[in-house]
Amino acid sequence: MAEIVRIAGAAETPAEPQSLPRNIEAEAALLGALMIDNRLVEDVQLKLRSEHFFEPLHGRIYDSILRMTDKNMVANPVTLKPMFEADEAIKEVGGASYLAQLTGSGAAVIGARDFAQQIYDLALLRALVGVGRDMVEGALDTSEDVAPLEQIERAEVELYRVAEQGGTEGKAKSFGEATKLAVEMAEKALNSGGHLSGITTGLDSLNGKIGGMHKSDLIIVAGRPGMGKSALGTNIAFSAARRFVRDVEDGIDPAKSVGAPTAIFSLEMSADQLATRILAEESGISSENLRMGKISQQEFRGLARAAAELQSLPLYIDDTPGLTIAALRARARRLKRQKGIGFIVIDYLQLLQGSGKGSSADNRVQEISEISRGLKQLAKELDVPVMALSQLSRAVEQREDKRPQLSDLRESGSIEQDADMVWFIYRGDYYLASKQPADDHPDFAAWQEEMQRIYGQAEVIIAKQRHGATGKVRMKFDSRITKFSDLADEGYLPEQR
Structure with missing residues (x-):
């Protein structure tokens, strides 16, 4: 030898x-x-x-x-x-x-x-x-x-x-191993008390429809501007991080928590803007009043208490603009390694950049395809749910019924293909407000009655779900503090056909 x-x-x-x-x-x-x-x-x-x-x-x-x-x-x-x-x-x-x-x-x-x-x-x-x-x-x-x-x-x-x-090589799981994982997931759902087998959204009606956000899932949350995409993403990120802290305080094994340390990649808003939103949600003071200082001493004390409670929250915000998909994945890996994050929110998908440098429409479609594939790979690689907010095309505005459809996903069908779940946000009062007739118009009374009926209500439309049925979840939206919450005594509607 x-x-x-x-x-x-x-x-x-x-x-x-x-x-x-x-x-x-x-x-x-x-x-x-x-x-x-x-x-x-x-x-x-x-x-x-x-x-x-x-x-x-x-x-x-x-x-x-x-x-x-x-x-x-x-x-x-x-x-x-x-x-x-x-x-x-x-x-x-x-x-x-x-x-x-x-x-x-x-x-x-x-x-x-x-x-x-x-x-x-x-x-x-x-x-x-x-x-x-x-x-x-x-x-x-x-x-x-x-x-x-x-x-x-x-x-x-x-x-x-x-x-x-250097990790373990990929291998096929035996049916026994796969069955064990399935039973553990069912046990987690049973013990959560809320039928959750994944990470909580903080909204019981939405949890009831999807069973929580599952590991390795790519969740697309889409809507037209003004519908509240960023608000919903921020609400859910905050709820997941807060639930994780509460579960740990209650002596629950972190691995069995239905919460998770969370990372938000905010390509649109700065970290302080996001923090203002969360503080507004927790303190009940409008974001506008917070920014302009229109608050009383009592409100300020409540704000300080809310800020103190949130200091230890495992919620991490990266507001670097113009990230490439490669840079985002590198930063997410670092956060997973250093902070143990278990949930990622990206606001929003179209502001990410691919590796190509072309600017034509065809290249942009390919770039979006690369980004959506990269996000799905990231979810699988880190074994965490990834929620990406997405813009919708203007085709929604041309229809009488403004509720979004899967065909409205902007610039690429690959978003629909790569996603495990696609949610649309629809607020009827947003569109109805733009049709307000003059006070002396014969239709004003009917318009006012309809506005009172639907004001502050929103729909989260589950248009695609690999794990279960599609359908609509009705909820309340307080635009003053940008907060989604469950409607009193409201569940979810069955699939609409």
Whole structure:
């Protein structure tokens, strides 16, 4: 084996001041073991890839073994020989006879899995060295077009990619494992007292319809401007964070809480604007009066109490404008790692940027598709529900019935395709207010009566739900403090057809 290592390592660069982490002997031993017993391939191929081998020739031999076994053919030095007769690298180490030399130690079969793990671990270390080297080179480059923050975000993405490779390999769950997860979810719903198997929205009528927001779900909340998308997203984010604190205070295991530490990526409003909204909701003082200081001393004391209660809330706001989908995912990963977030709200989807630089309508559709796919991948990757607020097209305004439909989702059908749930917000009083006739008009009394009937009411239309039925949930909306709440003695309506 020592001879094999010497030959295989002949291509190494002796001039390197510090050699990269590698174990050529382990690579040779593993390849020999795989050729001796092809059944070992099943144990290593899920995790180990050809690029994990330091010696490129070893990577090509490994790929050839995988191709042969995938075709149910025997992979040994004899069957592999024709594939390497023209390989220049193998000629340098004695030709195709090198394949036979690799099988020289039958004892390697016993430690094959350990060899594979070590090769994999060393490949991760080399990847880490590569990221560090790129970071140093990028930081030393002082040319004018260098953006330090972009370099930091890029480095975070690369580091997380290395960390992801270090996780457990993807594998199929047995039916028993899947059943256990399903029973745990049902137990969580039973113990919550509110039939919640996911994270609470803070609204009983909405929870009753959807059973809470489930891990790895992408939830799209869409509406025309003025409908209250940001208000609903903020209300739900606040409720999830507050419920988490209460559950922990009550001695409930954080893993069994129906709340969650929450991150809001606000691309439209600043952090202080969002904080003002939440304070208005909690204190009952209108946002406008808060901003203008039109409050009494008593109201101010109530405001100070509400602010003190909210200081320890696990609610994190990132108001960086113009985020790319890659930067958002990098920041979300960091928050997951550092703060343990379990729920993400994005306000709003169309303000995110993709990786492309085109500006045509076709490119914009592709960009939105990339963003919606990226958000769904983020939900699955971090195993948290992701709620993305979205604008609707103006087609809504052209119809007599202003209730949104799935076809109104702006710029891309992929939003509907990628989403696990699509909610629309509709407020009839918003549209009715614009049709107010003059006080002396014959229709004024009828208009006033209708406005009194529907004023302050909103509908959340569940237009798509993978987990259950669609339908409408009626609720109250207080525009003064931008707060959604349950209507007294109101449930939800069945599916409308």
